[in-house]
Amino acid sequence: PASFALLGERTFGGLVPIPVIIFAVVAAAAVVFLRVSAFSRHLYAVGGNEKAARLSGVPVVRVKVAVFAICGLLASLAGIVHAVQLNQGSPNDGIGYELDAIAAVVIGGTSLAGGRGSVAGTVAGALLLGVLNNILALNNIDSNIQLLIKGLVIVAAAALQRLRPTS
Known part of the structure; x- marks a missing residue:
């Protein structure tokens, strides 16, 4: 319509x-x-x-x-x-978007343990992840390697959260 x-x-x-x-x-x-x-x-x-x-x-x-x-x-x-x-x-269109959603939230600073996070951080994480996806796609990086890179970004963001002092 x-x-x-x-x-x-x-x-x-x-x-x-x-x-x-x-x-x-x-x-x-x-x-x-x-x-x-x-x-x-x-x-x-x-x-x-x-x-x-x-x-x-x-x-x-x-x-x-x-x-x-x-x-x-x-x-x-x-x-x-x-x-x-x-x-x-x-x-079948949304297959794999779960990883992107989790990555955007974690990159944005939301605690995986709960109780802390912001919409602005999640939006920033989504934009950063969108840029990363675009760069990887434009450079013809294999989709399996793209998933690996996104996973490493999630692990790095979660590790940085553990180092951040709690307030």
């Missing part, structure tokens, strides 16, 4: 793709949501120490269900934008 194809267009005189605007709006909404809502404090509490959050009166199960629902909503939005960009949909 025409409304579906509209998502793949450009705006502001052909300078900015609409998926970039969607990405910016979602990231900005996430930043605002995580800075001003009580739910975000519950989210960080559950991520930091689930048992302590439960003992503090945080509804842990409700927080987890809400987070999974939000993740599902955002995954569906990402799938729609991806289908628009390719002008087709395939159930």
